[in-house]
Amino acid sequence: MAKIDILVIGGGIVGLTAAIAAAREGARVTVIDAAINAGSTANAGSLHVQMQSRFIRLYPEQAPNVEASLPLYLEAVKEWERLDAELGPFELVRKGGLMLAESQEQMAFLEKKAARERQRGLTVELLDRPALDRLAPWLGAQIVGAELCRDEGKLNPLVANVKLRQRAVALGVEFGIDRAVELVSRSAVTVLCASGARYVADRVILAAAWGVGELVKGLGLHLPVNAEPLHMNITEAGAGQINHLVQHAERTITLKQFGSGQIVIGGGWAAQSRGNVQVPAVLADSMLGNVALAARLVPAIGHLRVIRTWAGMNTTLDGMSLLGAVPGVERVIMAIPGDAGYTLGPLCGRTAACLALAHTPSIDVERLSARRFSA
Ligand SMILES: Cc1cc2nc3c(=O)[nH]c(=O)nc-3n(C[C@H](O)[C@H](O)[C@H](O)COP(=O)(O)OP(=O)(O)OC[C@H]3O[C@@H](n4cnc5c(N)ncnc54)[C@H](O)[C@@H]3O)c2cc1C
The missing domain is CATH 3.50.50.60 (FAD/NAD(P)-binding domain)
Incomplete structure (x- = not known):
């Protein structure tokens, strides 16, 4: 041996x-x-830095641990950039991540979250609708504002x-x-x-x-x-140019566009576990709910066909x-x-x-x- x-x-x-x-x-x-x-x-290639609203809602008792780890996420994105320069390119783009609000209550949630994140060294900004229009004119009319974290990005994990x-x-x-x-x-x-x-x-x-x-x-x-089965979708290629990683202050979603033009939609909708040694099964409700939410937030992608949907196992500690x-x-x-x-x-x-x-x-x-x- x-x-x-x-x-x-x-x-x-x-x-x-x-x-x-x-x-x-x-x-x-x-x-x-x-x-x-x-x-x-199985993953979606989002480079996360700001706290995900989904995680805060689902695992409130663990949120302080994520918060304490925020500086690590800044380092982690730099690590990916170093690897991308040396061994890539991996289609890595760091144009920032937007967490959208559809109401003033959600904006208030984002304001509090941003204050906590600034204390941990993140540079985050709150954008009102006119500011958002200059950055992301493709958003639905109901969006009132967003939190922008410029350190966030995306890459193609394949x-x-x-x-x-x-x-x-x-x-x-x-x-x-x-x-x-x-x-x-x-x-x-x-x-x-x-x-x-x-x-x-x-x-x-x-x-x-x-x-x-x-x-x-x-x-x-x-x-x-804990093994956590999650759902993902990818569409055919669209013409637009969505540079940001898109999330929501209250609803479960991540949305981004690959270099191919395809839109990857996920963010934590459930799949059905079949034990650790089998791949989780896709749930129709998750697929429909996830893509319907995506089309509401970004109407310009509503006509695109979903060409593939899959489930994968996340791990939480x-x-x-x-x-x-x-x-x-x-x-x-x-x-x-x-x-x-x-x-x-x-x-x-x-x-x-x-x-x-x-x-x-x-x-x-x-x-x-x-x-x-x-x-
Ligand atoms: C659908 C989905 C979307 C996601 N999207 C994102 C995202 O956009 N951005 C992000 O940052 N994170 C995302 N995640 C989370 C991320 O993918 C995982 O946290 C990360 O890939 C875990 O990497 P890992 O190397 O620790 O483990 P894994 O990639 O899970 O690999 C573990 C490996 O260990 C093997 N293994 C397990 N037990 C044994 C054993 N006893 N002997 C030998 N081998 C074993 C498994 O076969 C597996 O290949 C997503 C997760 C899922 C499921």
Whole structure:
């Protein structure tokens, strides 16, 4: 068996970027992935920075953790820009994100949210309708204003995932499709897979999103990992030019336009879980509700046909990224991104690689460690 310095379990955006960062430092890296339900292959490519109203409504108890993490999102977008310049282009555009209001109550909500975000270092502005018209003349007549966060953006994850994988292969990273079923920690870490294969590595990075909870149970850590099935739509190409990432102060939606002209519509409508090892099923109500809302907010796209609809598995924890060793098992590093995990993915991946290589990470990981769960 070839010697593995770092075994990465989970080949989504976090695992891929961790593998790239470690291989760049000369480590021999293998990635094993069960190839099921990766949020990274289902996601919409929104680069989020401002707090999502959906998250505040659904998980109010976790909102303080997202709020405390806001500076990390600024760093995460810069990380994506660095990768885009080096390994892209990934169709990355950072023209800002608009969170729309359709009433004065919603504007008041955005004003309060913006005040909290400014305290965490975000540059956000509130726009009235005339200001919005200069920026986004394609919005429905009922929109009264919006919050603008200029750091937000979008990219094409289909392009980014392929280019990152190619980079990892070029760096000598080995890939295997298998399901890790057990971790046994000794001087090196032994990992047993569903196929019966056994890997021994000096360090292990757990980037298996919803799968991490099961893997660390045997090491005495209980994580509140939750698999959340979500819905997405994409339309045929439209002629317009929607440069911004569009969200709503109260309703669940993200909407953006790819370089192809297609509109990607999602933002957190439910899909139906069929367990972790099967892809979630699409719900007709989610599809219709999601696209009807999109057409109301941006009437100019109302005539476009939806050409594909799909569901994928998101992972939620406590709103904050988890980056650090399993307590008492220093060779096993966990890397689960917080809310909007594709945005945070490359920063979390590189940081996990730093921790596995015993380098000092560029971000403060103290708050993000597993101590908050083991305490
Ligand atoms: C529909 C949808 C839209 C989204 N849109 C956005 C967006 O626009 N912007 C944004 O920032 N975020 C978005 N997200 C969230 C984002 O996609 C995820 O948070 C992110 O991709 C998680 O990356 P990851 O690498 O941690 O895990 P994942 O990409 O989920 O990958 C985990 C991998 O681990 C594997 N695995 C699990 N258990 C095991 C095991 N025991 N052994 C081996 N392999 C295992 C799985 O097969 C999977 O391939 C979206 C999510 C969904 C579902």
